[in-house]
Amino acid sequence: MRFCELRQKEVINVRDCQRLGFVADIEFDPACGKICQLIIPGPGKLCGLFGRESECVIGWNCVRQIGTDIILVDVDGEMAQRRCGEGICKNG
Template sequence: MRFCDLRQKEVINVRDCQRLGFVADIEFDPCCGKICQLIIPGPGKFCGLFGRDTECVIGWNCVRQIGADIILVDVNVEAIRKNCDKDL
């Protein structure tokens, strides 16, 4: 599977059936060539004019299934966004 294929899929959390968005970037281990994390941008602020909210970084181990149109993940979204805020 190529990165361009992942970017076209919507990420959905199976815990609450919430749409998280589309994959914007990935983090991978160059030694073994495996994907480590999916990076999903946060929702846009006021009409998209003032930037975006905190992005979600989802570990590859949280990915449950990759389908034709969606990627199902099992994550606690609040915990992921709080961890991203601490990095800033």
């Protein structure tokens, strides 16, 4: 699967069925080449013109399934609105 294919998939939390958004970026380990985290932008400040307030950073181990048009993740709903750089997955 290519990154451009991941960007077309909506991320949905299986705990509360909340739509988290679409994948904007990924973080990977350059030593082994594995994906570490999915990065999903938060809502825009003013009609999306002045940047984003926050973004969701979801650990790859939180991904439960990748379908044809969605990615299912298992994350704590309250933590899904964390700021940039803070992982939100509680699963080891």
